[in-house]
Amino acid sequence: MRIGIFSRGALAAWTVILCLLVSPIHAMTPDQMRELPGGDLISSNPETVFSQYGLPAAIIDFGVISRRPVRTLRWGGNTIRLTDDDWTLIYSREGEKRKDPTYWINPGPVMPEKLAGLKSLTLFTYGRERMVIERSRRTNRLVMRIPANLFEAHIVYQLIGVPLDPLTSPDIVKIYGAPQEEVRDKRDRRVLRYRVAENLADFPPNIYVVDFTFEEGGMLADYGIQGVSVDHVREKYRRPIEKFRPGCEEDEQGRGSCSPI
Numbered sequence: 001m002r003i004g005i006f007s008r009g010a011l012a013a014w015t016v017i018l019c020l021l022v023s024p025i026h027a028m029t030p031d032q033m034r035e036l037p038g039g040d041l042i043s044s045n046p047e048t049v050f051s052q053y054g055l056p057a058a059i060i061d062f063g064v065i066s067r068r069p070v071r072t073l074r075w076g077g078n079t080i081r082l083t084d085d086d087w088t089l090i091y092s093r094e095g096e097k098r099k100d101p102t103y104w105i106n107p108g109p110v111m112p113e114k115l116a117g118l119k120s121l122t123l124f125t126y127g128r129e130r131m132v133i134e135r136s137r138r139t140n141r142l143v144m145r146i147p148a149n150l151f152e153a154h155i156v157y158q159l160i161g162v163p164l165d166p167l168t169s170p171d172i173v174k175i176y177g178a179p180q181e182e183v184r185d186k187r188d189r190r191v192l193r194y195r196v197a198e199n200l201a202d203f204p205p206n207i208y209v210v211d212f213t214f215e216e217g218g219m220l221a222d223y224g225i226q227g228v229s230v231d232h233v234r235e236k237y238r239r240p241i242e243k244f245r246p247g248c249e250e251d252e253q254g255r256g257s258c259s260p261i
Helices: 008-022 030-035 046-053 169-176 231-247
Strands: 058-061 071-075 078-082 087-092 103-105 118-126 132-135 142-145 155-163 181-184 190-200 203-214 220-226
Touching (some): 030 190, 169 203, 203 231
Antiparallel strands (some): 058 087, 155 220, 181 190
């Protein structure tokens, strides 16, 4: 039996392989990931973000640099001129005052109550998304449709939160268990890395990486959630996925039934 482009056998095998990759004895759960301030916004679109959190202090529009066509958008009485290219959404207690042609500055920013524990939250989105995947309220299944507007045509693929009251690495391990990896970032700071697999109804799991980055003094500097659109996350799963592809069941035309995540 086929489920979209996946057979049940292929789907089960995807799930087993990916869960083995991301599920050690101690592991952060999808619920724990989404309980981080702003964590529920990963893989959502700006329409969902703005509906729950209001407009950000600033939106950086990278299409301005490449001179893509600008469109006039409206949200809650605010007029915003943006392109269809990638955006970065910034929620900040200090607001944004810089004069930069790539920035839309909110004239009356308010830090959302949901982000009360953060100094700032930055959401990175890619634009020009052709399809929106959402859960049907009637059937509780995932469905695909064409975006209704430019806010729906962007997807949050990464976020970074800066806490007001930093924790230590023992605090993080006590809450989430042992990380799958400990690495160093580009500034040579210590990073505790957790990998999270989230099942999506009849689709293969979503894979996320959650990083907790610490300053030299041992206090938490920020946390980040990254999806498979981020290079190092995609690369981490490319080889086992490609290794698995030859074993996929074939359809009537002899093509494999597995697709990249």
